[in-house]
Amino acid sequence: MRWLVIAVFGAFFGLFLTCGSAWAVNPDEVLSDANLEARARALSAQFRCMVCQNQSIDDSNAELARDLRVLVRERLVNGDSDEAVVNYVVSRYGEFVLLKPRFEGKTLILWGTPILLLAGGAVAMAVYAVRRRVRHEPDPLSAEEQEKLERILRES
Known part of the structure; x- marks a missing residue:
């Protein structure tokens, strides 16, 4: 049933x-x-x-x-x-x-906003990726630090 x-x-x-x-x-x-x-x-x-x-x-x-x-x-x-x-x-x-607005000067913001948002998001992601990569690269050792490191390695 x-x-x-x-x-x-x-x-x-x-x-x-x-x-x-x-x-x-x-x-x-x-x-x-x-x-x-x-x-x-x-x-x-x-x-x-x-x-x-x-x-x-x-x-x-x-x-x-x-x-x-x-x-x-x-x-x-x-x-x-x-x-x-x-x-x-x-x-x-x-x-x-109109369900689909015409492409005119008045509606340029309406049609262009999604493109601008996507482009802005891509730029923000690229900037974030570059900054993250730069931030994680270690600074090279100075001559004094290099000498101290070699001394520690020789002693152990």
């Missing part, structure tokens, strides 16, 4: 994982033209749900995400290009609506 419960739960969980994004887009939103629908899905995957913030509008069930999906589809039906749709949505909601 326990195995049956586990199997049913596992099947339900697997179905839940595979159908999660299909539940977000309502059937009344789907366009009849398959090419326009494919473009709408591709564009919807690029926009952030302003309510959920870590989901695309294509995956979100929020009302605002639904409104954005409908807006994207309306713009495509009216003949807008993909770039025009993206520019329109960004002009209304700002750059934050």
Whole structure:
């Protein structure tokens, strides 16, 4: 009996994982033209749900995400290009609506920070390694110390 419960739960969980994004887009939103629908899905995957913030509008069930999906589809039906749709949505909601920000002067810090952090870490590790190597190299013996060492070795 326990195995049956586990199997049913596992099947339900697997179905839940595979159908999660299909539940977000309502059937009344789907366009009849398959090419326009494919473009709408591709564009919807690029926009952030302003309510959920870590989901695309294509995956979100929020009302605002639904409104954005409908807006994207309306713009495509009216003949807008993909770039025009993206520019329109960004002009209304700002750059934050894009899940992958554009590479511009405004976002240079956003794109450059990981590179700078990696480069800084590499430089810090190199400096640490050099300082450690220099610190552990013994100083050469002076003539007086060398003579004292030879005398001790001769006596023993």
